[in-house]
Amino acid sequence: MNYTTQMDAAKKGIITKEMEIVASKENMKVEELRELVAEGKVAIPANKNHKTLSAEGVGQGLKTKINVNLGISKDCPECEKELEKVRVALEMKAEAIMDLSNYGKTEGMRKRIVEMSTAMLGTVPIYDAVGFYDKELKDITAEEFLQVVEKHGEDGVDFITIHAGINREAIKTIKENKRLTNIVSRGGSLLFAWMELNNKENPFYEHFDKLLDICEKYDMTISLGDSLRPGSIADSTDANQIKELIVLGELTKRAWERNVQIIVEGPGHMALNEIESNMVIQKKLCHGAPFYVLGPLVTDVAPGYDHITSAIGGAIAATYGADFLCYVTPAEHLRLPNLDDMKEGIIATKIAAHAADIAKGIKGAREWDNKMSKARADIDWNTMFDLALDKEKAERYRAESKPHDEESCTMCGKMCSMRTMKKILNGEDLNILRD
Structure with a gap:
């Protein structure tokens, strides 16, 4: 029996090789996984052209996954440094990599990542559009934006962030509900500018069906971008954020009708006491679709340590429903992260993900x-x-810091509680003062 996407196969009762791989990784019955994919509660981002992929599942009942952002910019244009980050991220077992390159002709780097990466690859096509066409943002047409999406599909990208929820109605809400930090989403701010400069509707919202045609063709998952995510704890859970979330829920249902898999992106910056309710609201408004969060960062005053503020929020978010954590590095808000920053960000986010998996009762955690x-x-x-x-x-x-006694460490030496209990229970002499 033929199928177009993982969701199409799941609805038809077909077990794909990607489902078998994910079920094995998750210690889950493949039929149980297939049902979750059919319902949209699990996504398996797996572009037909990504031949090196080792498939991962994102969603209900699965281990919390982490994503690593990297990519070139005008100030840091060296592809090889970013490709080294890809290699290290794969060694550290990140499940996803997002190429956020936003300068020059990025196709070559994107193709190299697809060729070398066993992890799923994500991109944000609007970042690529200005360099792809060598045009100012205002002059890019709706059709041209869609053509960039098509190119990313051809190249083997598994999931794309598309900021389709910021429509003309949302812009009206933004202007009526002032924020401390306005729009902090890079893609969201670009689309806001394009819409205002051209006095037109968001092309990804207006032509969402054409977007679905492209994604169905390549089995490319849409990660519905949160243009209006809060960029400060002052702006969290406001009318702008919730307004967009309602639209994202509507778009989720439209995508599922076309068998296109969906992940929904979420906050942002948010005080600890708001995280649980936000996870519940998202899952409710977006019909149980997998939820992907950046942090959330639980305080705004720790530049240089935002991998920690993010890990705190990420652990709580994943405990209460988030399925996918975007890593944050110590360089967040300050500069492009270097290799060491990336490593710290990955470790902090993996700690958050694992802590949440324990709380959620994930098998094996x-x-x-x-x-x-x-x-x-x-x-x-x-x-x-x-x-x-x-x-x-x-x-x-x-x-x-080498200890005198090899059994212990230099914190406690021979007063190590583990050493004490082991020796006493084994009927041995404790011997604390003597060599």
């Missing part, structure tokens, strides 16, 4: 922690290192 705890009780350093989320750092820290 707690077992990892139990193995680490047993290794600590056994004072089995090699096993501890093998189980560590960041093995290199754990080994380096221990090597930098």
Whole structure:
């Protein structure tokens, strides 16, 4: 039986090879996964032209996935540095990479990432449009925006961020509900500018059916961009954010009718006490579609440490329904992240994702922690290192401060509680003062 997309196959009762791969990774029955894909509650972004992909699922009942942003800009145009980030991100087992390149002809870099990446690849086509056509934003036509989307589909991109929810009605709401930080979404601000400069409707909203034609052709998942996400805790859960979310829910249903998979993007910056309710609202308004959040950052006053403010919010968001976390690095709000920034961002986000998976009861999540705890009780350093989320750092820290007694560490020495309990329970002499 033929099918056009993962969702089309799922609705027809077909088990695809991508579903089998995801089910195996998730320790889930493939039939259970197929039903979730058919309902839109799980997305498997898998462009037909991405031949190196090892498929991942995003959504209900699955492990929380993380995304790594990278890409060239006018100030930092060196492709090789960004491709090195891709290699390291893959080594660190990031499930998704987004190429946010916004300068020059980006096709070459995008194709190289598709060729080398086993992780799913995302892009934001509107970032590419100005360089692709070598035109000012105002002069790009609606048809040309769609042609860029088609090019990304041809190149093998698995999911695309499309800011289709910021329509003329939303702009009216923006002007009537003033914000402290206005529109902080780069794609959203570009579309706002295009609409105002041309006095026209958002081309991705107006021509959403044509967009669906392209995505169905390549089985490209749409990540519905949150143009009006809050960029400060002062602006969270306001009329602008909720207005757009309602539109994104409507677009989700239209996409599903065409068997196009959807992920919905969410906040942003948000105080801790608002996160749970926002996750519930999103899932309700967007019919259980997978939810992808940037953070949320829970305070605005920690530049240089926003991987931490983001991980705090991400752990809470994923506990209450978010399925996909976009990493944030220490360089957020300050500069393009370097390789070390990227590593810190990945680790912080993986910690958040895993903490949430424990809370959600995801299969196998707690077992990892139990193995680490047993290794600590056994004072089995090699096993501890093998189980560590960041093995290199754990080994380096221990090597930098060698204990007198190899069993313990330099924090407690022979007063180590694990050492004490192990020796006493084994009927051995404790021997704290003597060599």
